[in-house]
Amino acid sequence: MAEHGDKTCAICLEDARDPLDLPCGHSFCDGCLDQWRSRYGVKEEMRRNRARIPPSKEMVSSLLSCRVHKQQIEFNNDKSSENYHGICQLLKQVEEEVGADWDGVTVLEDDRKPVVVMPDYIYNAAALQGGIKSVLKWISANQTEDRANAITSVERFSMPILFIATVDNDLKLMTLLLQLGADADFRTSRGTTAIGILFNDATFGGGDVSSRARLLLSWGATFIHDGDERKYCITMARRWGYHKLTDLFESELGGRRCEIVNHSSWPDLNGKTCVANEYIPDSNKYKVTLETKSKDVLVLSPDNLKRRDRTPQDCGYYVEFKNGRTTQHDFDSNEDCQAFVAALNNNGETQPVVTEESEAAAEQAAAELLAELGLDDSPAVPSSGCKAKKSKKKKGGKKKRKK
Numbered sequence: 197m198a199e200h201g202d203k204t205c206a207i208c209l210e211d212a213r214d215p216l217d218l219p220c221g222h223s224f225c226d227g228c229l230d231q232w233r234s235r236y237g238v239k240e241e242m243r244r245n246r247a248r249i250p251p252s253k254e255m256v257s258s259l260l261s262c263r264v265h266k267q268q269i270e271f272n273n274d275k276s277s278e279n280y281h282g283i284c285q286l287l288k289q290v291e292e293e294v295g296a297d298w299d300g301v302t303v304l305e306d307d308r309k310p311v312v313v314m315p316d317y318i319y320n321a322a323a324l325q326g327g328i329k330s331v332l333k334w335i336s337a338n339q340t341e342d343r344a345n346a347i348t349s350v351e352r353f354s355m356p357i358l359f360i361a362t363v364d365n366d367l368k369l370m371t372l373l374l375q376l377g378a379d380a381d382f383r384t385s386r387g388t389t390a391i392g393i394l395f396n397d398a399t400f401g402g403g404d405v406s407s408r409a410r411l412l413l414s415w416g417a418t419f420i421h422d423g424d425e426r427k428y429c430i431t432m433a434r435r436w437g438y439h440k441l442t443d444l445f446e447s448e449l450g451g452r453r454c455e456i457v458n459h460s461s462w463p464d465l466n467g468k469t470c471v472a473n474e475y476i477p478d479s480n481k482y483k484v485t486l487e488t489k490s491k492d493v494l495v496l497s498p499d500n501l502k503r504r505d506r507t508p509q510d511c512g513y514y515v516e517f518k519n520g521r522t523t524q525h526d527f528d529s530n531e532d533c534q535a536f537v538a539a540l541n542n543n544g545e546t547q548p549v550v551t552e553e554s555e556a557a558a559e560q561a562a563a564e565l566l567a568e569l570g571l572d573d574s575p576a577v578p579s580s581g582c583k584a585k586k587s588k589k590k591k592g593g594k595k596k597r598k599k
Contacts, residue, residue: 250302251294254354257385259294261353262287314346314357322360328369331357332517335376344376347384356382362390362412365403368522370411371515377508380417391417395432405433406441413444413451414471416505440474447475449482453512454501469504469512469530470494487512489526510534 205212205225215223251259266287269280314322318334321327335343347354358378361369370390374380383389391412394405426445433442444450449472456465465486474483482501486492506512514525514536527533 250304251298252304254383254385254387255290255294256303257350257354259287259290260350261385262290264351309342311354312341312343312346313349314343316349318346318357319348319352319360322357322366322369323364328366328372328517328522329520331369332372342377344373344378345382347382350385354385356384356390358382359384359388359390359393362408363393365408367407367411368515368517370408372517372522374411374415374506375508375511375515380412380415389417392429395429405436406438409441410444410451410471410473414453414506443475443477444472446477447472447482449498449501449503450475452503453487453506454484455504456496456500457502459496459500465494470496470501472501487526487530488528491526509537511537514540516540 204210205215205223210225212223212225215225262283265283266280269275269277269283274280314334318331321330321334335346337343344357346357348360356378358370358373358380359382361373380391381389391409394409394412430442430445433439433445451472453469453471456468456470459465469487470484471487472482472484475481476483476495481495481497483493483495484501486494504510510530510533512530512533513527514533516523516525525533525536527536
C-alpha cells in the first residue's frame with residue numbers, strides 16, 4: 197500500500213495532504229478538493245491530470261428534481277408554459293454542472309449525517325400558515341433526529357423546513373424553528389438559502405420581506421457568495437423600495453444581534469445585547485434596540501458593537517407555543533433568558549414543544565374548568581392566566597316591579 201507521500205494531488209500537483217482517494221484512482225488533498233468544488237455546485241469543472249471530481253449530493257438531488265418536474269409538466273401536456281421553459285433551462289444548467297460524462301452513480305462523499313426527509317403532510321402544514329402545531333408535534337416526536345433541519349423530498353428540490361416557512365411569510369414558525377436549532381444558512385439542492393429566496397421576484401410579492409430578513413440576520417444568516425449575491429440582493433431591495441434594508445445589507449453589522457462593548461459613557465450597558473435595526477450612513481452609526489423589556493433605542497458606533505448571533509441557548513428572547521398560540525417572553529438580561537431556556541430544556545435536554553401528554557393535560561384542565569362553570573357544552577375556553585370566578589344564580593330573587 198502506498199504511503200501518503202507517494203500520492204500526488206491532482207489539483208496542486210504536490211504530495212497530497214490528508215489525501216482523499218476517488219473511485220477514478222486519483223488522489224486529492226482534502227483542502228484542495230473543498231476549494232475546487234463546493235458542496236453546492238460550481239459553474240466550471242476543475243480538471244487536472246484528466247481527473248474529474250464527482251458531483252456533490254446536492255447537485256445530483258437538483259438534477260433529479262429538475263427531471264421529475266420536467267416529466268410532470270410533460271405529463272400534463274403543458275409544454276408551452278413559461279414554467280416548462282424555465283425548468284428546461286434549469287435542467288440544462290444542472291446537467292452542465294454535473295457533466296455529461298458522469299457515471300450516474302458516483303457522488304462526492306462527505307462526513308455529514310444524512311438529512312431527515314419530512315413527510316408530505318408536514319410539508320403541506322409548513323407551507324400553510326396555521327400548521328405550526330402539526331409541524332412542532334412532528335419535530336418533537338423523535339428527539340434523536342434533527343427534524344428542525346428536515347428537508348423536502350428530491351421531487352421538491354430538498355427544501356429545508358425553515359426555507360418553506362420563510363417563503364410562506366410565517367414569522368412565528370420561522371422563530372420557533374430557529375429556537376429549535378434550524379440552521380439559518382441551510383440550503384436547498386440548488387444552493388439557495390432562506391435569506392436568498394427573499395430576493396426572488398415571486399417572494400417579494402408575498403408579504404413584507406424586511407421582517408423576515410431582519411429575523412434571519414439576527415440569527416446569523418449569511419449570503420452564500422458574499423460578493424455577487426450581496427450585490428444582487430441590494431439591487432433587488434433597492435428596486436422594491438426597501439431602502440433601510442438596503443442600508444443594512446451595505447453595512448457590516450446591519451440587522452445583526454450585537455453585544456455592547458467599550459462604552460465609557462454608559463458602562464452599565466457593556467455586556468447587554470441589542471439588535472442593529474437601522475444603519476445611518478451619514479454618521480456611520482447604528483440605531484439599536486436593547487434586548488430588555490423596555491426596548492430602549494440608542495445610537496451607537498460600530499466600535500461599541502460586537503456581533504453576537506442568536507443561538508437556541510442564547511436567543512435573547514423566547515417565543516413559546518401553547519394551546520395554539522405563541523407568546524413572546526422578554527427579559528432584562530441574557531442570564532435570565534438563558535436560565536428560562538435551560539429550565540424549559542431540562543438542563544440541556546431538548547424537550548418536546550408539543551406532546552400528547554401536555555395536550556391531554558391542557559384539555560383535561562379546560563374540561564374541568566368548564567364543568568366548574570357549568571359550561572360543559574361551550575366550545576369557548578378562557579385563554580388568559582386569570583382564574584375564572586365561579587358564578588352562581590340566586591334562586592327566589594326579587595322580581596322587578598313594573599312601573
